[in-house]
Amino acid sequence: MKGSLIIVGFFALGIAVGLLSIVPQRLIDSDISYYALCALMFCVGIGIGSDSELLSSFKKVNPRLMMLPIMTIVGTLAGTAAAALLLPHRHLFDCMAIGSGFGYYSLSSIFITEYKGAELGTMALLANIMREILTLLCAPLLVRWFGKLAPITLGGATTMDTTLPIITRASGQDFVIVSIFHGFCVDFSVPFLVTFFCSL
DSSP states (O other): OHHHHHHHHHHHHHHHHHHTTOSOHHHHTSSHHHHHHHHHHHHHHHHHHHOHHHHHHGGGSOGGGGGHHHHHHHHHHHHHHHHHHTOTTSOHHHHHHHHTTTTOHHHHHHHHHHHHOHHHHHHHHHHHHHHHHHHHHHHHHHHHHHOTTHHHHHHGGGGGTTTHHHHHHHHOGGGHHHHHHHHHHHHHHHHHHHHHHHHO
16 A cells, blocks of 8 residues: 555656656657666566566466456456446547556556557556555455455456555465466566557
């Protein structure tokens, strides 16, 4: 939760800096966000590559539960497509690009800003931060109402890091490996799906 609030704080600070025109326009018009994205992807790769136990732990996952990331992706995309029907001023694929962030706000919002502009990128940032915050706040209720897999599906790409502690507390230690596997697979899909829907 603290990490999400820090991200929102930096977002608000960025808005304030933009409104006050502190940053030179030539810097804003440059490819700085693209280079920041490349650096972020590099850090993600380092994080995955340096965790030697991550891939070996996936062997312990029940084969039936390996379908969970696919169902999360399909369910999220179906939900965003349905939401697009209620937002006639928004294009279907724009809504699906936002949903394809799966809670990975830092990566998806940069991609969407690059492809579609700052307005849609801001919407992606806020929508994906809300997904993480809802997981952090509602995990125990989700387990009670919908079962132990519910907070994992809601957490999306965040279930291997920021929301893992609350999911472990709510769903139990038996779901730690499932949660990490789910987060890894959904996380891996984000750059491909976001860029795909942005290009349509």
